[in-house]
Amino acid sequence: xxxxxxxxxxxxxxxxxxxxxxxxxxxxxxxxxxxxxxxxxxxxxxxxxxxxxxxxxxxxxxxxxxxxxxxxxxxxxxxxxxxxxxxxxxxxxxxxxxxxxxxxxxxxxxxxxxxxxxxxxxxxxxxxxxxxxxxxxxxxxxxxxxxxxxxxxxxxxxxxxxxxxxxx
Amino acid sequence: xxxxxxxxxxxxxxxxxxxxxxxxxxxxxxxxxxxxxxxxxxxxxxxxxxxxxxxxxxxxxxxxxxxxxxxxxxxxxxxxxxxxxxxxxxxxxxxxxxxxxxxxxxxxxxxxxxxxxxxxxxxxxxxxxxxxxxxxxxxxxxxxxxxxxxxxxxxxxxxxxxxxxxxxxxxxxxxxxxxxxxxxxxxxxxxxxxxxxxxxxxxxxxxxxxxxxxxxxxxxxxxxxxxxxxxxxxxxxxxxxxxxxxxxxxxxxxxxxxxxxxxxxxxxxxxxxxxxxxxxxxxxxxxxxxxxxxxxxxxxxxxxxxxxxxxxxxxxxxxxxxxxxxxxxxxxxxxxxxxxxxxxxxxxxxxxxxxxxxxxxxxxxxxxxxxxxxxxxxxxxxxxxxxxxxxxxxxxxxxxxxxxxxxxxxxxxxxxxxxxxxxxxxxxxxxxxxxxxxxxxxxxxxxxxxxxxxxxxxxxxxxxxxxxxxxxxxxxxxxxxxxxxxxxxxxxxxxxxxxxxxxxxxxxxxxxxxxxxxxxxxxxxxxxxxxxxxxxxxxxxxxxxxxxxxxxxxxxxxxxxxxxxxxxxxxxxxxxxxxxxxxxxxxxxxxxxxxxxxxxxxxxxxxxxxxxxxxxxxxxxxxxxxxxxxxxxxxxxxxxxxxxxxxxxxxxxxxxxxxxxxxxxxxxxxxxxxxxxxxxxxxxxxxxxxxxxxxxxxxxxxxxxxxxxxxxxxxxxxxxxxxxxxxxxxxxxxxxxxxxxxxxxxxxxxxxxxxxxxxxxxxxxxxxxxxxxxxxxxxxxxxxxxx
Ligand code: FES
Ligand code: FES
Numbered sequence: 001x002x003x004x005x006x007x008x009x010x011x012x013x014x015x016x017x018x019x020x021x022x023x024x025x026x027x028x029x030x031x032x033x034x035x036x037x038x039x040x041x042x043x044x045x046x047x048x049x050x051x052x053x054x055x056x057x058x059x060x061x062x063x064x065x066x067x068x069x070x071x072x073x074x075x076x077x078x079x080x081x082x083x084x085x086x087x088x089x090x091x092x093x094x095x096x097x098x099x100x101x102x103x104x105x106x107x108x109x110x111x112x113x114x115x116x117x118x119x120x121x122x123x124x125x126x127x128x129x130x131x132x133x134x135x136x137x138x139x140x141x142x143x144x145x146x147x148x149x150x151x152x153x154x155x156x157x158x159x160x161x162x163x164x165x166x167x168x
Numbered sequence: 169x170x171x172x173x174x175x176x177x178x179x180x181x182x183x184x185x186x187x188x189x190x191x192x193x194x195x196x197x198x199x200x201x202x203x204x205x206x207x208x209x210x211x212x213x214x215x216x217x218x219x220x221x222x223x224x225x226x227x228x229x230x231x232x233x234x235x236x237x238x239x240x241x242x243x244x245x246x247x248x249x250x251x252x253x254x255x256x257x258x259x260x261x262x263x264x265x266x267x268x269x270x271x272x273x274x275x276x277x278x279x280x281x282x283x284x285x286x287x288x289x290x291x292x293x294x295x296x297x298x299x300x301x302x303x304x305x306x307x308x309x310x311x312x313x314x315x316x317x318x319x320x321x322x323x324x325x326x327x328x329x330x331x332x333x334x335x336x337x338x339x340x341x342x343x344x345x346x347x348x349x350x351x352x353x354x355x356x357x358x359x360x361x362x363x364x365x366x367x368x369x370x371x372x373x374x375x376x377x378x379x380x381x382x383x384x385x386x387x388x389x390x391x392x393x394x395x396x397x398x399x400x401x402x403x404x405x406x407x408x409x410x411x412x413x414x415x416x417x418x419x420x421x422x423x424x425x426x427x428x429x430x431x432x433x434x435x436x437x438x439x440x441x442x443x444x445x446x447x448x449x450x451x452x453x454x455x456x457x458x459x460x461x462x463x464x465x466x467x468x469x470x471x472x473x474x475x476x477x478x479x480x481x482x483x484x485x486x487x488x489x490x491x492x493x494x495x496x497x498x499x500x501x502x503x504x505x506x507x508x509x510x511x512x513x514x515x516x517x518x519x520x521x522x523x524x525x526x527x528x529x530x531x532x533x534x535x536x537x538x539x540x541x542x543x544x545x546x547x548x549x550x551x552x553x554x555x556x557x558x559x560x561x562x563x564x565x566x567x568x569x570x571x572x573x574x575x576x577x578x579x580x581x582x583x584x585x586x587x588x589x590x591x592x593x594x595x596x597x598x599x600x601x602x603x604x605x606x607x608x609x610x611x612x613x614x615x616x617x618x619x620x621x622x623x624x625x626x627x628x629x630x631x632x633x634x635x636x637x638x639x640x641x642x643x644x645x646x647x648x649x650x651x652x653x654x655x656x657x658x659x660x661x662x663x664x665x666x667x668x669x670x671x672x673x674x675x676x677x678x679x680x681x682x683x684x685x686x687x688x689x690x691x692x693x694x695x696x697x698x699x700x701x702x703x704x705x706x707x708x709x710x711x712x713x714x715x716x717x718x719x720x721x722x723x724x725x726x727x728x729x730x731x732x733x734x735x736x737x738x739x740x741x742x743x744x745x746x747x748x749x750x751x752x753x754x755x756x757x758x759x760x761x762x763x764x765x766x767x768x769x770x771x772x773x774x775x776x777x778x779x780x781x782x783x784x785x786x787x788x789x790x791x792x793x794x795x796x797x798x799x800x801x802x803x804x805x806x807x808x809x810x811x812x813x814x815x816x817x818x819x820x821x822x823x824x825x826x827x828x829x830x831x832x833x834x835x836x837x838x839x840x841x842x843x844x845x846x847x848x849x850x851x852x853x854x855x856x857x858x859x860x861x862x863x864x865x866x867x868x869x870x871x872x873x874x875x876x877x878x879x880x881x882x883x884x885x886x887x888x889x890x891x892x893x894x895x896x897x898x899x900x901x902x903x904x905x906x907x908x909x910x911x912x913x914x915x916x917x918x919x920x921x922x923x924x925x926x927x928x929x930x931x932x933x934x935x936x937x938x939x940x941x942x943x944x945x946x947x948x949x950x951x952x953x954x955x
Contacts, residue, residue, distance in 0.1 A: 025291075039196035040189015042420075044368045045453040049874035052368060080189035093187040097179055100843050104673030105186030106369040106420030112187060127887070134882035138874065140368050140421050141673045143850030143911075144882040146843055 011072045013038070014082025022069055029053045029064035032079060040080040040109045044138070051137030054110040054117075055079045061117035063136070080109035083116070091157035092116050092150075101150030103141035111137050111147055119155040127152065173686030174902070177839035181692065182677045191418045194372040194387050199446035202374060203232055205436055206293035207449070208283045208300050209458065210275035213309035213530035213867020214321065217273055217282070221301040225285055228299050230292030232443045235435070236283045237270040245269065245438055248429060249403045250495035251646035254333045254504050254526075262333040265324025265528065267494040269404075269431040275304075276323055276493035277530050278867055279458030281431045286443050309530040309867035313490040314467045316527035323493060323528040332491055332500065332526035337508045337582050343521035346482025350473035354556035360544045360916075361934045362465035362490070362861040363854075364877060365537045367672075369420020370451035371430065371460065375437030377444070383411040386437040390416040390700075391426045391670050392710020395647065397702050399429045399497070406437055416700040419672035423851070424536035425460045426672065427712050428497035432459075457872040462861055463537020465490040466503065466544050472552045478562050480515055480571050485522040485548060493528060496535035500526065505583075505643050506541030506631075506713075512580035513549035514591040514629050514805055515571040520581045530867045536712065538851055538912040542630040550626045550917035555930055564921075565595060565604070568627050584631060586803050588895045594829045595627055597891050598807035602827035607811070610824075620814040620945070621824065624921025628914040629805040632906030633718035635798035649715070650797035652708050653723035655684070655731050657790040659776040661769025662694040665727075668708010669720035670700050673847075674908065675840045676716060682836055683721055683902075687728045689755020689768055706793075714906030717836065718802045722900045726794035735771045735790060741781035742766050742774055800899040804910050806830035808849070810918035814926050816949065819942025821857055821923065827889045828914065833897040833905035841907045842890055848911020849888055854880040855912070856919035860935045878937070 010019035013036060020035055032038045032055070043065055044052035053065040056078040083090040092115050095101065102108040111134075118125065118133045125133065130151050131144070139147060172178050185191050222234040248267040255261055266272070270281050283300055287293035310319040310330055317329045324330075347353065367389075374387040384407050390396045393414040401409045419426060432449050440447045451459070466489050473482040489503030508522040553571075557564035569592060578586040599605075607623050614621035634640055637648030654666040663684055669676060681695040698704050711720070732752055739757035740747040749760045758765040771790075774780055778788035811825035828845055835841050858878035862870045871877035896903035916934060923932050927944050 023291075033196075037198070038189070039193075040191070042193070042369070043195075044370070045874050047453070047873045047875050050368065050453075080187075084188055089187065096187050097183040100180065100839050102183060102186055103675070103843055103847065104367070104369065104421040105182070105191050105418065106193065106367075108186050109189050131882040131885075138368065138879050138881065140366055140423070140851075140879070141847045142843060143846035143848075143880075143888070144885055145846040145850075145887050148882060148887065 007070055009070050009073055011075050011077055013077045014079060024070060026069045027065055028067045028069045028072055031069040032064060038079050038081050042106055042109060044106065049136065049138065051110040051114060052107050054113040056113060056117065061114050080113060083112065090116070091161060092119065092154035095150045095154030095157060099146050099150035099153055101142065101147045107137065107139040111139065115151040115154055118151060119158045124155045124159050170686055172682055172692045174682060174834070174836050176682065176837065178678055178682055178692065178837055180675050180678045181681060182675065193369055193418045193420055194374065194389050195450045197374055197387050197417065199374055199376055202446035202448045203286055203288055203443065204290040204293050205439065205447050205449040206285050206290060206297050207281050207432065208285065208297045210278060210280040210282055212275060212304055212306050213278050214307040215275050215304040216307065217271060217275065217302060218305050219301070219303035220283065222283060224299040225296045228292070228296035230288040231285060231296040232288070232445065233286045233439065234283060234296065234300070235270065235439060235442065237268050237272040240268065240270055240438070241272065243438070244405055246404045248431065249399060250497060250500055252498055252501035253644040253646070254335055254500045256333045257336045262500055263324065263327035263331065264495050265326055269434045277532055278869055279532060280493065284435050284439065286439055286447055311529055311531060311863050311865060311867055313465055313488055313527065313529065316490070316529050317525065323530065327528055330528040332495065332528060334525045335504050336521065336523045338521040339519055339581060340521045342519040343482045343484050346519040347473045347484070350481055351476040352474045352560055354472045354552055354559055356470055356552050356555055356930065358468045358470065358548060358551060359933055360464045360466040360468065360547055361855060363463045363537055363859050364457055364861050365423045365425035365460060365463060366879060367421030367423055367425055370453060370456045371426065371432065372450040373433035373436040374446055374448045375440035376446040377441035383407070383413065384437050384440065385413045385415065386433060387415045387417060388433045389419050389426050390414065391419065391422040391672060391712055393670065393700055393702055394668060394708050395710055396429050400434060400437065404434055406434070414702045416670055422672045423538040424463065424540055424712060427710065428461050428535055453874065454872050457877065458869060459532060461496045461533045461535035462492065463534065464544060465534050468548055470548050470552050472556050474556060474560065478560060478567050478570050480517050482519040483511060483517055485511060487522070487524045489524055489526045490529050490531065490534055491526050492531045492533035494533050496533035499533060499535040501645065502536050502541045507545050509583045510542050510545035510629060510631060511549060511582055512584065514573060514627050516573045517581065531863055538848065539909040540713065542909065543913045543916060546626065546628040546913050547917050550628065551920060554624065554921040564625055565599060568595065568625065585800060587800055587898050589803060589805050589831060590893060590895050591627060591805060593893045594805065594831050595807045597893055598809050598827050598829035601829065601889050601891050602809040602811065602825060604809065614813055620816055620926040621811065622922040622926025623809065623811050624918050624925055626808045626914045626918035626921065628808065628910070629803055630910060630913050631801040631803055632714040633798050633802050634713050634715065635719065635801055637797050647709065648797065649709055650795050651719040651723040652706065652793065652795050653727045654791065654793040655724065655727040657731060657772045659773050661690065661772045663688065663690055664696045664698055665724060666698045666705045667720055667724065668705055668710065669716040670711045674711065674716060674844070675837065679836045679840060680721060680724060683724055684728065714908035717904040718897065718900050718906050719796060719798055721902055721904065722798065723794050723796035725901045726796050727792045730792035730794065731790060734792065735768070735775065737786050738775045738781055739766055739771045742771065798900055802833070802897045802899055802905040804830065804832050804905040804907065806910065806914065808914040808918040810922040812919065812922040812926055814941060814945065816945035819938035819945060821936060821941055823853060823886050825889070826886055828911065829891040829893060830907065830910050831893045831895055832907040833894060834903040835892065836904070844907045845890055845911045846888055848909060849915045850880050850885055851912040852915020853885060853919055856916045856934050857936050858884060
C-alpha cells in the first residue's frame with residue numbers, strides 16, 4: 001500500500017517554533033502528545049465533550065482533539081506546560097492548588113486552560129456563570145465545588161494582576 | 169496540632185506536577201519502539217463465532233501480529249477470575265462461567281473481545297482489524313435484570329436459569345414472626361440503575377518483555393498493582409511473580425473500575441513477548457463504556473414491619489443483581505457481603521432477612537463502583553423508612569431518631585458489629601445547617617413561583633476497610649485485606665514510605681506524609697511516599713473501599729512505632745543514657761530530667777555510621793516494615809439532606825441545597841476529606857438525576873458516549889454545605905473511619921427522598937431525568953385536577 005501522504009506543518013508551541021511532516025489526519029492533540037511529547041494535554045473522550053484536551057490556539061481555548069494539526073499552521077499554541085513562567089506558577093495554577101481544585105489531576109490541565117480563557121473573556125464572573133462556562137469540561141473527582149472556587153479566586157488574582165500592570 | 173500534622177489542611181504535595189502538566193499517566197509512558205494494540209470487539213450481544221479468519225489482517229500494512237483465543241489457549245493462558253466465592257442457600261458454589269481474555273467460540277456482550285491486532289501505529293492496527301472476517305451466528309440476548317432467570321436463552325452452560333447464585337442472609341423465621349406482629353407494613357419496589365464509572369482517564373496498559381531477564385513489565389491503570397500481578401501470575405499464568413513487574417503510575421481516577429484485572433492488560437503483556445516489542449493499548453471513551461465494569465443494577469422488593477409507635481420490627485428484602493455476561497474480579501462480593509450486611513442502616517432492627525439472586529445477562533460485567541453495595545443498601549433502607557414515615561403520617565426525622573442505634577458496640581442481625589457512632593448528633597447538626605425549620609417557608613415561596621420544592625434525608629451507614637482477613641476469608645474472599653508499609657529513614661534524615669495502598673486522586677502523598685511528619689518531626693518536603701510499583705513496594709492490597717486511611721495508614725503507624733523504638737536505642741547510646749529514660753518529641757530525643765538532646769536526623773546518621781553502638785546488640789540502619797490487619801470494619805455514618813426544586817412544566821430539577829454531615833472519625837486533612845465528600849455527592853446526584861446505562865432489547869449499549877450518558881456537569885450541581893461530627897473509631901490506632909465513598913452512598917437516597925417529597929408520589933425512578941420527572945409531574949397534576 002502507498003505511504004499515507006504527509007504534509008508540512010509549522011507552528012509556535014509554548015513560544016518555540018516547531019515544524020513537522022505529518023499525516024494530514026493528525027489531530028493537534030496527537031501532534032502535541034506524540035510528536036512533541038507534551039503529555040500534559042490529555043484525551044478523555046472521543047466526542048469533543050470532556051475538555052481534558054483544552055489548549056490555547058492564538059489566545060483562545062480550543063479542544064485539541066477536535067482540530068487538525070494542519071489547521072494550526074502558523075498559529076501560536078499554548079499548552080499547560082507553557083503556562084508558568086519558569087518556576088513561577090500562573091495565578092490560575094496557584095488557585096487550583098490553593099483551593100484543592102484537583103484530585104486525580106487528569107481533567108486539570110484542560111480545566112486550567114479553560115479557566116484562563118474564562119478569565120480573559122469575562123474578567124471576574126459570578127459562580128453561576130463559571131458553572132455554565134464549564135459545560136465543556138468534565139471532572140469525575142471533585143464534584144466541581146473546589147474547581148469553581150479555584151476559578152473564582154484565579155479570576156480575581158488575574159484581574160488584580162492586570163490592574164497592577166495597568167498602574168505600572 | 170502542628171502546621172502539617174494530623175488534622176491540618178495541608179496543600180497537596182502531588183499538585184505541583186498535575187497543575188504543570190507533568191503527571192505521568194500510563195498513556196504518557198513511552199517505551200522505545202512500542203507498538204499499538206487494537207481489540208476487535210463483538211458487535212453482537214450474544215453470538216456463536218462460526219468462523220474467524222485473520223489471514224488478510226495478518227498481511228495488512230504495519231501489522232505485527234493478530235491473535236485470538238486459540239493463541240492464548242495454546243500458550244496455556246488462563247481465563248479471568250472472580251476472587252470471591254459465594255455459596256447459595258442450598259450450599260452449592262456459585263456458577264462461574266469461563267471468562268477467556270479473547271473469545272473462545274462465543275461472545276456474550278457487545279464489546280466482548282474477539283481478537284487483537286498489533287501494529288506499528290494505532291491507525292494501522294485499526295485498519296488491520298477491518299480485515300478480520302468473523303462469521304457470527306446471532307443468538308437471542310438476555311438483557312433484563314428481572315427477567316434473566318425466566319429467559320429461554322442461557323449464557324453459560326454451567327448456569328441454569330442464568331443464575332450465578334441464590335444467596336441469603338439473616339434469620340428468616342424471626343423476620344416472618346416480626347411481620348406477623350406488625351401494626352404497619354411498608355412495601356416498596358426499587359430499581360438501582362446501572363452506572364458506568366467513567367474515571368476521566370480511560371484504562372490503558374503497556375506490556376514489555378525483556379528477553380535478557382526473561383521478565384515482563386506491565387504499566388497499567390490499576391488501583392492495586394500487586395493484586396494485578398498476583399492474578400496475572402498465579403491464575404492467568406503470564407509469568408511467575410518474580411518475572412513480572414507491575415507499575416501503576418499516576419492514575420486518573422478509579423472509583424472501583426480500575427481494581428479489576430481485565431482482558432486488555434492481560435493480552436498486552438502477553439503479546440509483548442509474541443511480537444518482541446512493547447505493546448501499548450489505550451481505551452477510547454466508547455470502549456470504556458462498552459468494556460469497563462459497570463456498577464449497581466439491582467431490582468429490589470423490600471418490606472418494613474413497624475409497631476404502632478413507629479418502632480421497626482423487621483425488614484425483608486429480595487434483590488436481583490445483574491452481574492453482566494461474566495464474573496468480574498470481585499463482582500460476587502458486591503451484592504452480597506458489601507450490600508446485605510448494611511441493610512440494618514443506622515437502626516436497631518431486631519430481625520432482617522435478605523435474599524439475593526445474582527444473574528447473568530448479555531451486558532458488560534458489573535462489579536464494584538464507588539460505594540459498591542453500600543449505596544444500594546442505603547437506597548433500600550433510606551427510601552423505605554422515608555416512605556414508611558409518610559404512610560404513617562410521622563415526621564421522617566423523628567421516625568429515624570426513634571429507631572437509631574444508641575448503644576455501642578451494636579450487633580446487627582446481618583453480621584456487622586457497629587463499633588462507634590452518634591447518629592443523633594449528625595442528624596441534628598445536618599438539620600441545623602440545612603435549616604430544616606425554614607423549609608416550609610421556602611416551599612410556599614417556591615409554590616408561588618410555580619415550583620415544587622421537596623426535602624429528603626439520608627441517614628446512611630457504610631462499612632470500610634473490609635476486615636479482618638480471617639473473617640473475610642470465612643465469607644469467601646480469596647485474599648486477605650490487610651495492608652503493608654515500610655518506613656525507610658535515610659542517613660540524612662529524609663524519609664521514604666513505601667505503601668501497598670495506591671493513590672489515584674486521594675492525596676496519599678500528602679496525608680501519609682502528614683502522619684510521618686507529625687510522628688518523626690521531619691518536614692513535609694523531606695518525606696516521599698512511594699507506591700504503585702511492585703519492584704519497589706514488596707506487596708500490598710491497593711486502594712478501594714475507603715481503606716487506605718484506616719488500614720494503609722495504620723500499617724504506617726506500626727512501622728513508625730518500630731522505627732521510633734529502634735531510634736531510641738541508638739539515641740540512648742548517643743546520649744549515654746538508658747533507653748528507658750529517652751523521650752521522643754518534635755523530632756528530638758531527650759533524656760528525662762536533663763537538657764541533653766539529639767535531633768532525629770543525627771540519630772538517623774548515626775544509625776548508618778554505626779560507630780557509637782555495639783552492632784552485636786543493635787543492627788545498623790533505620791528501616792522498618794509492618795503488615796497491619798484491622799480488627800473490625802470501620803463504620804462511617806452521617807446525615808445528608810437534599811432540597812430540590814422542580815419545574816413541573818419542563819421537568820427540570822435544581823438541587824437547591826445539599827447538606828452533608830459526616831462522622832469519619834479522626835480527619836487527617838479536612839481539605840482533602842471535604843474534596844472526597846464533594847466528589848462522592850456529585851456521583852450520587854449523578855446516579856439520582858442524570859446517569860443511567862441503557863441497553864436496548866438486542867443488547868446494544870445506547871449510552872456509549874458523553875452525548876448519551878449524562879455525566880454531571882458543573883451547572884447541574886450546587887456548592888455543597890458540609891459539616892462533621894466525630895466519634896473516634898476504636899478499631900485502628902488513628903481512629904480513622906474512611907471518607908472516600910460516603911457521598912456516593914448517601915446522596916441517591918437523599919435526592920430521591922426529596923424528589924418524591926416534591927412530586928407527592930413514591931413512583932419516581934432513577935435517573936429522574938427531566939423527561940421522566942415531567943411525566944410524573946403531569947400525571948400528578950391530572951390526578952389533582954380529577955380530585
Ligand atoms: S478529549 Fe477533547 S473533549 Fe474530550
Ligand atoms: S480531578 Fe480527576 S477528573 Fe478532575
